[in-house]
Amino acid sequence: MSVVCVIPARYASSxxxxxxxxxxxxxxxxxxSLVERSWRAALDVPEFDRVCVATDDDRIxxxxxxxxxxxxxxxxxxxxxxxxxxxxxxxxxxxxVEMIVNLQGDAPLTPPWFLTGLVEGLRKSPGFEVxxxxxxxxxxxxxxxxxxxxxxxxGGTTAVFGVDxxxxxxxxxxxxxxxSAYGDAEETPVFHHVGVYAYRPSALAAYPRRAPGTLExxxxxxxLRFLEYGHAMLCVEVExxxxxxxxxxxxxxxxxxxxxxxxMGMA
Numbered sequence: 001m002s003v004v005c006v007i008p009a010r011y012a013s014s015x016x017x018x019x020x021x022x023x024x025x026x027x028x029x030x031x032x033s034l035v036e037r038s039w040r041a042a043l044d045v046p047e048f049d050r051v052c053v054a055t056d057d058d059r060i061x062x063x064x065x066x067x068x069x070x071x072x073x074x075x076x077x078x079x080x081x082x083x084x085x086x087x088x089x090x091x092x093x094x095x096x097v098e099m100i101v102n103l104q105g106d107a108p109l110t111p112p113w114f115l116t117g118l119v120e121g122l123r124k125s126p127g128f129e130v131x132x133x134x135x136x137x138x139x140x141x142x143x144x145x146x147x148x149x150x151x152x153x154x155g156g157t158t159a160v161f162g163v164d165x166x167x168x169x170x171x172x173x174x175x176x177x178x179x180s181a182y183g184d185a186e187e188t189p190v191f192h193h194v195g196v197y198a199y200r201p202s203a204l205a206a207y208p209r210r211a212p213g214t215l216e217x218x219x220x221x222x223x224l225r226f227l228e229y230g231h232a233m234l235c236v237e238v239e240x241x242x243x244x245x246x247x248x249x250x251x252x253x254x255x256x257x258x259x260x261x262x263x264m265g266m267a
Contacts (some may be wrong), residue, residue, distance in 0.1 A: 001098035002049035003119055005042045006072070006088050008081030009035045009064070009105045012055040016250060020060050022106050024248075028267040035060060035246055036067045037108035041201045044112040046118040048101065056086045056135035068093055080195065080222040094201040106248045109260060114194055114238045121236035122198045125165075131168070131204035131228050133194040134159045135238055135245060139182030142190050144246075145174050153250055157221060159193040161235040164258040170221050194238065195247055197223065204229055 009020040009032040015214035020035040027097075032040075035053060042051045057063055058077065061071045071111045072091060078084040085102045086088075099122060102116065123130040137145070141156075148155030160168045160173050169175065170193055182188050199207075203226070213223075228231050244260040246253065 002096060003047050003099055004088070004092065004097055005045070005048040005099045005101045005103055005115075006085045007035065007038050007042065007049045007051070007103050007105050008074075008078075008084040009053055009055045009060045009104045010078075010081075010084075011060055016248075018054075019248065021063060022248065022254065024108065024254065024261070026267045027226060027262045027265045031260075031267055032067075034061060034108060035064060035105045036069075038103060038105045039064070039069050039201055041108055041112070042103050042115070045115040045119075046112075047116055050086065050235075052163060053105075054088050056084075057137070075265060078208075080210070082199075082204070082222045082225075085197075086201065086204050089201060089204050092207060097201050099203055100199050100201070102199070105169075106246075107195050107245075108248070109243070109245050109257065109266075110194065110196060111241070111243050113241070115196065116237050117238050118196060118198050123236055125234050127198050128166075128232045130223075130231055131198045131232065131234040131236055132159075132223065133196055133238045134161070134191040134235045135194055135240060136182060136186045137190045137192050138182040139186045139188060140176075142174070142188045143232075145190070147193075149174060150160045153252065154220075155253075156160070156247060157193040157195070158237055159191045161191075164202070165235050165237075167223075167227060167233040167235050169227070170223055172219055172221065175252070191237075192245070194245065218219050 023031045053064040054072045056076040074087040216224040
């Protein structure tokens, strides 16, 4: 039984077409595409037995093969990355897979311990079918979230969960509401959802057979389908350990991520 990391990569993004191939320049001055940087981040995770890029686009497939990635071609009918992962699971055969990890290709700053914690968290929690990491926001990150929303940009996603870690809701709004002002390094009650998922095969296989619900449609968040259909999703709290974290959601995020890479010395 293996842990397979799948990096879904779609060219025809409505918000940012061609996003997986956007170049990012690291601290050393070397430029690599977003999808390559996400793939390299996955290779640093010892729990992954296999890493592949899943796409329906020949341009992305050619680029991924060029930097050495295994490529799985999936259909253009997949509505999101989770459905693309379900196609890969079907290709591989459920009996061979312990879990599928969906490392979305817009998160090149994901530290390996986030992914290790995710796999370990689901292994230790037999009552849950899906797991996803969450990171407590500091004041600086919370201010960036609020600035994006004030400017009408869809930035990061926030997560709300119960005392047992069971996910209650995810939103592109900043939830829970807080009117307090926080210092840059001060902990806040808001959690940043890290766009990574670990699925047990049975839950992932069932996902594409179900129609998107009202919450998923309105928020544009694929994980809400699991909640709407009653699947237990575990939020695994992870620690930044001094690392900056941000996803590439909009063109305005490119300089922000490149600045973080420079600050952290990421080549």
